[in-house]
Amino acid sequence: MTPPRRQRRSPEHEPSGPPPPAENPPVQGGVTGNPERLFVIGGDGGGERADIDLVTLIVARTEPPASATPEQAALLRLCVAPLSVAELSAYLGLPFSVVTVLLTDMLAAELVQARAPIVRQKVADRSLLEAVMHGLQKL
Numbered sequence: 557m558t559p560p561r562r563q564r565r566s567p568e569h570e571p572s573g574p575p576p577p578a579e580n581p582p583v584q585g586g587v588t589g590n591p592e593r594l595f596v597i598g599g600d601g602g603g604e605r606a607d608i609d610l611v612t613l614i615v616a617r618t619e620p621p622a623s624a625t626p627e628q629a630a631l632l633r634l635c636v637a638p639l640s641v642a643e644l645s646a647y648l649g650l651p652f653s654v655v656t657v658l659l660t661d662m663l664a665a666e667l668v669q670a671r672a673p674i675v676r677q678k679v680a681d682r683s684l685l686e687a688v689m690h691g692l693q694k695l
Contacts, residue, residue: 605657606670608670612641613673615671627648631655635668
């Protein structure tokens with residue numbers, strides 16, 4: 557048994573499909589997926605990088621100077637309150653490595669300050685637990 561042959565549609569009956577995709581479609585944050593664009597933003601990154609991880613908190617020390625790049629100015633505007641590097645990367649739509657290069661330059665210029673995240677104690681303070689327990693018993 558042979559499969560049935562398909563008939564081609566004439567051009568006037570073909571549905572109009574979606575437009576062809578752009579060469580470098582924009583991703584979140586308006587940054588294109590173009591690697592050259594990321595190189596321009598982050599520079600060569602050949603020097604030493606600051607010891608920054610995803611949970612390091614970044615706080616702006618000054619207002620964006622006139623010489624700041626658009627990405628640096630955006631970072632400074634976002635960092636009025638402490639934000640983690642992971643949050644900054646997500647808000648700007650940039651990879652973690654590019655944000656690390658930007659922050660290393662900004663730390664060297666003393667535009668931002670890096671803080672270690674606040675780590676909670678593994679075991680709660682006994683006196684605090686007793687105070688809470690006594691307060692609950694009085695209710």
